[in-house]
Amino acid sequence: MAKENKSRYAVLGMLSTEPMSGYDIKKAIENSVANFWNESYGQIYPILKQLADAGLTTSHTEKQEGKPERYVYTLTDKGREELLHWLAEPVEHAVERNELLLKLFFGHEVSVTTSIEHVRQFRMLMAALLQKYTGIIAYLNEHCMDAPDMLYRRITVSYGLHRTQALVQWCDETIELLQQMSGRDQSRPDK
Amino acid sequence: MAKENKSRYAVLGMLSTEPMSGYDIKKAIENSVANFWNESYGQIYPILKQLADAGLTTSHTEKQEGKPERYVYTLTDKGREELLHWLAEPVEHAVERNELLLKLFFGHEVSVTTSIEHVRQFRMLMAALLQKYTGIIAYLNEHCMDAPDMLYRRITVSYGLHRTQALVQWCDETIELLQQMSGRDQSRPDK
Protein backbone atom coordinates (compact mmCIF):
# COMPACT_ATOMS: atom_id res chain seq x y z
CA MET A 1 0.00 0.00 0.00
CA ALA A 2 2.99 2.27 -0.34
CA LYS A 3 2.31 5.64 -1.97
CA GLU A 4 3.26 5.30 -5.57
CA ASN A 5 4.92 7.96 -7.58
CA LYS A 6 2.94 8.40 -10.78
CA SER A 7 5.84 10.03 -12.58
CA ARG A 8 7.69 6.72 -12.42
CA TYR A 9 4.93 5.10 -14.44
CA ALA A 10 4.79 7.89 -16.94
CA VAL A 11 8.50 7.31 -17.59
CA LEU A 12 8.10 3.53 -17.64
CA GLY A 13 5.23 3.88 -20.06
CA MET A 14 7.22 6.04 -22.43
CA LEU A 15 10.07 3.53 -22.36
CA SER A 16 7.63 0.71 -23.14
CA THR A 17 7.29 1.89 -26.74
CA GLU A 18 11.02 2.15 -27.38
CA PRO A 19 14.37 2.72 -25.65
CA MET A 20 14.97 6.38 -24.96
CA SER A 21 17.15 8.91 -23.22
CA GLY A 22 15.84 11.37 -20.63
CA TYR A 23 15.85 14.05 -23.26
CA ASP A 24 13.85 11.86 -25.63
CA ILE A 25 11.31 11.09 -22.92
CA LYS A 26 10.67 14.77 -22.35
CA LYS A 27 10.11 15.29 -26.08
CA ALA A 28 7.94 12.19 -26.36
CA ILE A 29 5.74 13.37 -23.51
CA GLU A 30 5.43 16.80 -25.06
CA ASN A 31 4.06 15.48 -28.31
CA SER A 32 1.81 12.73 -27.04
CA VAL A 33 0.36 13.14 -23.55
CA ALA A 34 1.15 16.80 -22.86
CA ASN A 35 -2.54 17.68 -22.79
CA PHE A 36 -2.99 15.75 -19.58
CA TRP A 37 0.47 14.92 -18.31
CA ASN A 38 3.78 16.74 -18.00
CA GLU A 39 7.15 15.97 -16.52
CA SER A 40 10.17 18.19 -15.95
CA TYR A 41 13.81 17.18 -16.27
CA GLY A 42 14.07 17.60 -12.54
CA GLN A 43 11.79 14.60 -12.24
CA ILE A 44 12.85 12.55 -15.23
CA TYR A 45 16.59 12.25 -14.68
CA PRO A 46 16.47 11.20 -11.02
CA ILE A 47 13.68 8.72 -11.79
CA LEU A 48 15.71 7.23 -14.62
CA LYS A 49 18.51 6.52 -12.15
CA GLN A 50 16.13 4.99 -9.64
CA LEU A 51 14.62 2.74 -12.27
CA ALA A 52 18.05 1.50 -13.32
CA ASP A 53 19.01 0.88 -9.67
CA ALA A 54 15.81 -1.11 -9.19
CA GLY A 55 16.54 -3.24 -12.23
CA LEU A 56 13.55 -1.98 -14.16
CA THR A 57 15.72 -0.65 -16.95
CA THR A 58 19.17 -1.19 -18.40
CA SER A 59 21.18 1.68 -19.81
CA HIS A 60 23.87 2.04 -22.40
CA THR A 61 25.67 5.07 -23.74
CA GLU A 62 25.57 6.24 -27.30
CA LYS A 63 28.40 8.36 -28.52
CA GLN A 64 27.65 10.92 -31.17
CA GLU A 65 29.95 13.16 -33.10
CA GLY A 66 29.61 16.82 -32.38
CA LYS A 67 26.80 16.16 -29.92
CA PRO A 68 26.79 15.25 -26.24
CA GLU A 69 26.62 11.61 -25.24
CA ARG A 70 23.24 10.00 -24.83
CA TYR A 71 22.27 7.61 -22.06
CA VAL A 72 19.66 5.36 -23.56
CA TYR A 73 17.46 3.32 -21.22
CA THR A 74 15.72 0.09 -22.16
CA LEU A 75 12.86 -1.52 -20.23
CA THR A 76 13.65 -4.90 -18.71
CA ASP A 77 11.07 -7.66 -18.29
CA LYS A 78 10.82 -6.67 -14.65
CA GLY A 79 10.21 -3.09 -15.71
CA ARG A 80 7.43 -4.04 -18.10
CA GLU A 81 5.88 -6.19 -15.39
CA GLU A 82 5.87 -3.22 -13.02
CA LEU A 83 4.18 -1.09 -15.66
CA LEU A 84 1.55 -3.73 -16.42
CA HIS A 85 0.80 -4.13 -12.75
CA TRP A 86 0.20 -0.42 -12.34
CA LEU A 87 -1.93 -0.28 -15.50
CA ALA A 88 -4.19 -3.00 -14.12
CA GLU A 89 -4.73 -1.27 -10.79
CA PRO A 90 -7.76 0.99 -10.34
CA VAL A 91 -7.28 4.67 -11.08
CA GLU A 92 -6.90 6.98 -8.10
CA HIS A 93 -9.14 9.98 -8.55
CA ALA A 94 -8.03 13.22 -6.94
CA VAL A 95 -10.03 16.45 -6.81
CA GLU A 96 -8.31 18.86 -9.10
CA ARG A 97 -8.02 22.48 -8.15
CA ASN A 98 -9.66 25.01 -10.40
CA GLU A 99 -8.50 28.57 -9.97
CA LEU A 100 -11.08 29.99 -12.36
CA LEU A 101 -13.93 28.55 -10.32
CA LEU A 102 -12.38 29.76 -7.08
CA LYS A 103 -12.25 33.30 -8.44
CA LEU A 104 -15.79 33.08 -9.79
CA PHE A 105 -17.02 31.73 -6.48
CA PHE A 106 -15.92 35.00 -4.83
CA GLY A 107 -17.33 36.97 -7.76
CA HIS A 108 -19.71 38.98 -5.59
CA GLU A 109 -16.66 40.75 -4.14
CA VAL A 110 -15.71 42.30 -7.48
CA SER A 111 -17.45 43.87 -10.47
CA VAL A 112 -19.47 41.64 -12.78
CA THR A 113 -17.27 42.61 -15.70
CA THR A 114 -14.26 41.19 -13.89
CA SER A 115 -15.92 37.79 -13.74
CA ILE A 116 -17.08 38.08 -17.33
CA GLU A 117 -13.54 38.81 -18.41
CA HIS A 118 -12.22 35.72 -16.62
CA VAL A 119 -14.77 33.56 -18.42
CA ARG A 120 -13.99 35.22 -21.76
CA GLN A 121 -10.30 34.49 -21.35
CA PHE A 122 -11.08 30.92 -20.47
CA ARG A 123 -13.33 30.61 -23.49
CA MET A 124 -10.54 31.71 -25.78
CA LEU A 125 -8.31 29.08 -24.28
CA MET A 126 -10.95 26.41 -24.78
CA ALA A 127 -11.59 27.51 -28.35
CA ALA A 128 -7.90 27.16 -29.13
CA LEU A 129 -7.87 23.70 -27.56
CA LEU A 130 -10.90 22.74 -29.60
CA GLN A 131 -9.11 23.54 -32.81
CA LYS A 132 -6.06 21.64 -31.67
CA TYR A 133 -8.06 18.55 -30.77
CA THR A 134 -10.12 18.50 -33.96
CA GLY A 135 -6.88 18.82 -35.89
CA ILE A 136 -5.37 15.83 -34.12
CA ILE A 137 -8.52 13.75 -34.61
CA ALA A 138 -8.53 14.56 -38.32
CA TYR A 139 -4.88 13.61 -38.57
CA LEU A 140 -5.42 10.34 -36.73
CA ASN A 141 -8.36 9.46 -38.97
CA GLU A 142 -6.41 10.07 -42.16
CA HIS A 143 -3.09 8.50 -41.26
CA CYS A 144 -2.13 5.39 -39.36
CA MET A 145 -5.56 4.20 -38.30
CA ASP A 146 -4.23 0.67 -38.51
CA ALA A 147 -1.78 0.92 -35.60
CA PRO A 148 -3.46 -0.44 -32.44
CA ASP A 149 -2.04 2.19 -30.10
CA MET A 150 -3.57 4.93 -32.25
CA LEU A 151 -6.99 3.93 -30.99
CA TYR A 152 -5.94 4.69 -27.43
CA ARG A 153 -4.47 7.95 -28.51
CA ARG A 154 -7.75 8.87 -30.14
CA ILE A 155 -9.63 7.98 -26.99
CA THR A 156 -7.60 10.44 -24.94
CA VAL A 157 -8.07 13.19 -27.51
CA SER A 158 -11.78 12.45 -27.62
CA TYR A 159 -11.89 12.98 -23.86
CA GLY A 160 -10.41 16.42 -24.38
CA LEU A 161 -12.88 17.17 -27.17
CA HIS A 162 -15.94 16.26 -25.16
CA ARG A 163 -14.76 18.16 -22.13
CA THR A 164 -13.73 21.23 -24.09
CA GLN A 165 -16.93 21.45 -26.10
CA ALA A 166 -18.98 21.26 -22.92
CA LEU A 167 -16.90 23.98 -21.29
CA VAL A 168 -17.25 26.30 -24.28
CA GLN A 169 -20.99 25.93 -23.94
CA TRP A 170 -20.76 26.64 -20.23
CA CYS A 171 -18.74 29.77 -21.00
CA ASP A 172 -21.39 31.06 -23.38
CA GLU A 173 -24.21 30.41 -20.95
CA THR A 174 -22.28 31.94 -18.08
CA ILE A 175 -21.29 35.07 -19.97
CA GLU A 176 -24.92 35.59 -20.97
CA LEU A 177 -26.05 35.08 -17.38
CA LEU A 178 -23.52 37.54 -16.02
CA GLN A 179 -24.35 40.11 -18.68
CA GLN A 180 -28.02 39.97 -17.77
CA MET A 181 -26.96 40.47 -14.17
CA SER A 182 -24.80 43.47 -14.93
CA GLY A 183 -27.71 45.07 -16.77
CA ARG A 184 -29.96 44.80 -13.75
CA ASP A 185 -27.53 45.38 -10.92
CA GLN A 186 -25.57 48.62 -10.87
CA SER A 187 -24.42 48.30 -7.29
CA ARG A 188 -20.78 47.64 -8.09
CA PRO A 189 -19.55 49.88 -10.92
CA ASP A 190 -16.36 49.03 -12.78
CA LYS A 191 -13.12 50.29 -11.36
CA MET B 1 5.79 38.72 -10.25
CA ALA B 2 6.36 36.72 -7.10
CA LYS B 3 4.85 33.23 -7.12
CA GLU B 4 1.63 33.47 -5.25
CA ASN B 5 0.32 30.79 -3.00
CA LYS B 6 -3.26 30.12 -4.05
CA SER B 7 -4.15 28.59 -0.71
CA ARG B 8 -3.71 32.01 0.88
CA TYR B 9 -6.46 33.37 -1.32
CA ALA B 10 -8.76 30.48 -0.66
CA VAL B 11 -8.44 31.24 3.04
CA LEU B 12 -8.81 35.00 2.52
CA GLY B 13 -11.88 34.37 0.40
CA MET B 14 -13.52 32.23 3.02
CA LEU B 15 -12.85 34.91 5.64
CA SER B 16 -14.39 37.53 3.36
CA THR B 17 -17.88 36.19 4.03
CA GLU B 18 -17.52 36.11 7.81
CA PRO B 19 -14.95 35.82 10.61
CA MET B 20 -13.94 32.22 11.18
CA SER B 21 -11.52 29.90 12.91
CA GLY B 22 -9.23 27.50 11.10
CA TYR B 23 -11.60 24.71 11.91
CA ASP B 24 -14.54 26.68 10.51
CA ILE B 25 -12.65 27.41 7.33
CA LYS B 26 -12.04 23.73 6.72
CA LYS B 27 -15.76 23.03 7.19
CA ALA B 28 -16.76 25.97 5.03
CA ILE B 29 -14.53 24.79 2.22
CA GLU B 30 -15.90 21.28 2.49
CA ASN B 31 -19.46 22.37 1.94
CA SER B 32 -18.98 25.04 -0.68
CA VAL B 33 -15.97 24.69 -2.97
CA ALA B 34 -14.88 21.13 -2.22
CA ASN B 35 -15.73 20.04 -5.75
CA PHE B 36 -12.86 22.07 -7.12
CA TRP B 37 -10.78 23.15 -4.15
CA ASN B 38 -9.52 21.55 -0.98
CA GLU B 39 -7.26 22.57 1.86
CA SER B 40 -5.80 20.56 4.71
CA TYR B 41 -5.23 21.76 8.27
CA GLY B 42 -1.54 21.49 7.56
CA GLN B 43 -2.01 24.38 5.14
CA ILE B 44 -4.73 26.36 6.85
CA TYR B 45 -3.24 26.90 10.30
CA PRO B 46 0.20 28.10 9.18
CA ILE B 47 -1.43 30.38 6.59
CA LEU B 48 -3.71 31.87 9.22
CA LYS B 49 -0.64 32.84 11.24
CA GLN B 50 1.08 34.34 8.21
CA LEU B 51 -1.98 36.39 7.33
CA ALA B 52 -2.18 37.78 10.87
CA ASP B 53 1.56 38.62 10.81
CA ALA B 54 1.08 40.43 7.50
CA GLY B 55 -1.79 42.47 8.92
CA LEU B 56 -4.36 40.96 6.58
CA THR B 57 -6.40 39.63 9.48
CA THR B 58 -6.95 40.30 13.17
CA SER B 59 -7.62 37.50 15.60
CA HIS B 60 -9.39 37.18 18.89
CA THR B 61 -10.01 34.21 21.13
CA GLU B 62 -13.41 32.87 22.00
CA LYS B 63 -13.70 30.87 25.16
CA GLN B 64 -16.31 28.14 25.23
CA GLU B 65 -17.41 25.93 28.08
CA GLY B 66 -16.58 22.28 27.69
CA LYS B 67 -14.98 22.90 24.32
CA PRO B 68 -11.51 24.01 23.27
CA GLU B 69 -10.82 27.69 22.71
CA ARG B 70 -11.42 29.11 19.27
CA TYR B 71 -9.15 31.55 17.49
CA VAL B 72 -11.41 33.59 15.29
CA TYR B 73 -9.85 35.58 12.45
CA THR B 74 -11.39 38.67 10.88
CA LEU B 75 -10.38 40.20 7.54
CA THR B 76 -8.89 43.68 7.75
CA ASP B 77 -9.31 46.30 5.02
CA LYS B 78 -5.82 45.45 3.87
CA GLY B 79 -6.78 41.81 3.74
CA ARG B 80 -9.87 42.49 1.64
CA GLU B 81 -7.79 44.66 -0.67
CA GLU B 82 -5.33 41.80 -1.15
CA LEU B 83 -8.19 39.46 -2.00
CA LEU B 84 -9.77 41.91 -4.45
CA HIS B 85 -6.44 42.42 -6.16
CA TRP B 86 -6.00 38.72 -6.68
CA LEU B 87 -9.57 38.31 -7.89
CA ALA B 88 -9.00 40.94 -10.56
CA GLU B 89 -5.82 39.34 -11.88
CA PRO B 90 -6.03 36.92 -14.81
CA VAL B 91 -6.42 33.25 -13.99
CA GLU B 92 -3.32 31.09 -14.29
CA HIS B 93 -4.15 27.95 -16.19
CA ALA B 94 -2.13 24.85 -15.38
CA VAL B 95 -2.31 21.53 -17.20
CA GLU B 96 -3.92 19.11 -14.83
CA ARG B 97 -2.70 15.58 -14.63
CA ASN B 98 -5.15 12.87 -15.51
CA GLU B 99 -4.23 9.40 -14.35
CA LEU B 100 -7.12 7.72 -16.15
CA LEU B 101 -5.98 9.10 -19.49
CA LEU B 102 -2.39 8.12 -18.81
CA LYS B 103 -3.45 4.53 -18.15
CA LEU B 104 -5.67 4.48 -21.22
CA PHE B 105 -2.88 5.89 -23.33
CA PHE B 106 -0.83 2.80 -22.56
CA GLY B 107 -3.90 0.60 -23.07
CA HIS B 108 -2.29 -1.44 -25.84
CA GLU B 109 -0.01 -2.95 -23.19
CA VAL B 110 -2.89 -4.61 -21.34
CA SER B 111 -6.13 -6.40 -22.15
CA VAL B 112 -9.01 -4.41 -23.60
CA THR B 113 -11.20 -5.38 -20.66
CA THR B 114 -8.76 -3.70 -18.29
CA SER B 115 -9.24 -0.41 -20.09
CA ILE B 116 -13.00 -0.92 -20.26
CA GLU B 117 -13.06 -1.49 -16.53
CA HIS B 118 -11.19 1.77 -15.87
CA VAL B 119 -13.70 3.68 -17.95
CA ARG B 120 -16.62 1.93 -16.25
CA GLN B 121 -15.31 2.88 -12.83
CA PHE B 122 -14.88 6.44 -13.97
CA ARG B 123 -18.39 6.48 -15.36
CA MET B 124 -19.82 5.43 -12.02
CA LEU B 125 -17.94 8.27 -10.39
CA MET B 126 -19.27 10.74 -12.92
CA ALA B 127 -22.82 9.43 -12.57
CA ALA B 128 -22.65 9.99 -8.81
CA LEU B 129 -21.32 13.51 -9.35
CA LEU B 130 -24.13 14.19 -11.79
CA GLN B 131 -26.71 13.34 -9.17
CA LYS B 132 -24.94 15.48 -6.61
CA TYR B 133 -24.79 18.48 -8.92
CA THR B 134 -28.38 18.26 -10.08
CA GLY B 135 -29.38 18.05 -6.44
CA ILE B 136 -27.47 21.20 -5.58
CA ILE B 137 -28.88 23.06 -8.57
CA ALA B 138 -32.41 22.09 -7.58
CA TYR B 139 -31.75 23.23 -4.03
CA LEU B 140 -30.33 26.56 -5.19
CA ASN B 141 -33.30 27.16 -7.47
CA GLU B 142 -35.83 26.53 -4.72
CA HIS B 143 -34.18 28.34 -1.83
CA CYS B 144 -32.29 31.58 -1.55
CA MET B 145 -32.22 32.60 -5.21
CA ASP B 146 -32.30 36.20 -4.01
CA ALA B 147 -28.84 36.22 -2.42
CA PRO B 148 -26.33 37.62 -4.92
CA ASP B 149 -23.54 35.19 -4.04
CA MET B 150 -25.85 32.27 -4.84
CA LEU B 151 -25.57 33.12 -8.52
CA TYR B 152 -21.84 32.58 -8.41
CA ARG B 153 -22.29 29.36 -6.55
CA ARG B 154 -24.68 28.18 -9.24
CA ILE B 155 -22.17 29.10 -11.92
CA THR B 156 -19.53 26.87 -10.38
CA VAL B 157 -21.97 23.98 -10.04
CA SER B 158 -23.07 24.50 -13.63
CA TYR B 159 -19.44 24.10 -14.70
CA GLY B 160 -19.37 20.76 -12.97
CA LEU B 161 -22.64 19.73 -14.58
CA HIS B 162 -21.54 20.55 -18.11
CA ARG B 163 -18.20 18.86 -17.66
CA THR B 164 -19.64 15.77 -16.03
CA GLN B 165 -22.40 15.26 -18.58
CA ALA B 166 -19.86 15.48 -21.38
CA LEU B 167 -17.60 12.97 -19.69
CA VAL B 168 -20.43 10.50 -19.13
CA GLN B 169 -21.09 10.65 -22.83
CA TRP B 170 -17.42 10.13 -23.56
CA CYS B 171 -17.46 7.10 -21.27
CA ASP B 172 -20.36 5.54 -23.15
CA GLU B 173 -18.79 6.13 -26.53
CA THR B 174 -15.42 4.87 -25.35
CA ILE B 175 -16.81 1.71 -23.77
CA GLU B 176 -18.66 0.94 -26.97
CA LEU B 177 -15.54 1.53 -29.04
CA LEU B 178 -13.44 -0.70 -26.83
CA GLN B 179 -16.05 -3.43 -26.82
CA GLN B 180 -16.12 -3.47 -30.61
CA MET B 181 -12.35 -3.72 -30.50
CA SER B 182 -12.34 -6.63 -28.08
CA GLY B 183 -14.76 -8.47 -30.33
CA ARG B 184 -12.47 -8.21 -33.31
CA ASP B 185 -9.07 -8.51 -31.69
CA GLN B 186 -8.31 -11.63 -29.68
CA SER B 187 -4.57 -11.07 -29.54
CA ARG B 188 -4.43 -10.19 -25.86
CA PRO B 189 -6.65 -12.44 -23.77
CA ASP B 190 -7.73 -11.40 -20.29
CA LYS B 191 -5.52 -12.11 -17.32
Added chain:
DNA sequence: CGTGTCATGTAATCAGTTACATGATTCA
Protein backbone atom coordinates in the same frame (compact mmCIF):
# COMPACT_ATOMS: atom_id res chain seq x y z
C1' DC C 1 27.40 36.99 -33.05
C1' DG C 2 23.35 35.47 -30.91
C1' DT C 3 19.73 32.10 -30.63
C1' DG C 4 18.18 27.44 -30.65
C1' DT C 5 18.85 22.60 -30.22
C1' DC C 6 21.12 18.76 -28.35
C1' DA C 7 22.09 16.68 -23.80
C1' DT C 8 22.71 15.77 -18.72
C1' DG C 9 22.30 16.70 -14.36
C1' DT C 10 21.91 19.07 -9.26
C1' DA C 11 20.28 22.25 -5.66
C1' DA C 12 17.09 25.16 -3.78
C1' DT C 13 12.68 25.98 -2.92
C1' DC C 14 7.86 25.62 -2.66
C1' DA C 15 3.49 23.14 -2.12
C1' DG C 16 0.82 19.77 -0.10
C1' DT C 17 -0.58 15.56 2.44
C1' DT C 18 -0.41 12.63 6.32
C1' DA C 19 0.63 11.31 10.72
C1' DC C 20 1.13 12.59 15.21
C1' DA C 21 -0.05 14.95 19.64
C1' DT C 22 -3.50 16.61 22.98
C1' DG C 23 -7.86 16.64 25.41
C1' DA C 24 -12.76 17.35 26.71
C1' DT C 25 -17.60 16.20 25.60
C1' DT C 26 -21.49 13.86 23.72
C1' DC C 27 -24.02 10.11 22.00
C1' DA C 28 -25.10 5.29 21.02
Added chain:
DNA sequence: TGAATCATGTAACTGATTACATGACACG
Protein backbone atom coordinates in the same frame (compact mmCIF):
# COMPACT_ATOMS: atom_id res chain seq x y z
C1' DT D 1 -16.69 1.73 26.25
C1' DG D 2 -15.68 3.43 22.02
C1' DA D 3 -16.47 6.55 18.27
C1' DA D 4 -17.50 11.19 16.68
C1' DT D 5 -17.14 16.08 17.04
C1' DC D 6 -14.91 20.11 18.53
C1' DA D 7 -10.39 22.44 18.18
C1' DT D 8 -5.38 23.62 17.35
C1' DG D 9 -1.28 22.81 15.90
C1' DT D 10 3.68 20.64 14.27
C1' DA D 11 6.88 17.52 11.93
C1' DA D 12 8.09 14.51 8.51
C1' DC D 13 7.81 13.46 4.12
C1' DT D 14 6.74 13.46 -0.77
C1' DG D 15 6.12 15.74 -5.09
C1' DA D 16 7.21 19.08 -8.42
C1' DT D 17 9.01 23.30 -10.48
C1' DT D 18 12.67 26.42 -11.34
C1' DA D 19 17.07 28.01 -11.56
C1' DC D 20 21.59 26.99 -12.22
C1' DA D 21 25.70 24.80 -14.44
C1' DT D 22 28.15 23.07 -18.56
C1' DG D 23 29.38 22.82 -23.44
C1' DA D 24 29.40 22.16 -28.52
C1' DC D 25 27.38 22.75 -32.94
C1' DA D 26 24.27 24.72 -36.55
C1' DC D 27 21.77 28.24 -38.67
C1' DG D 28 20.69 32.87 -40.04
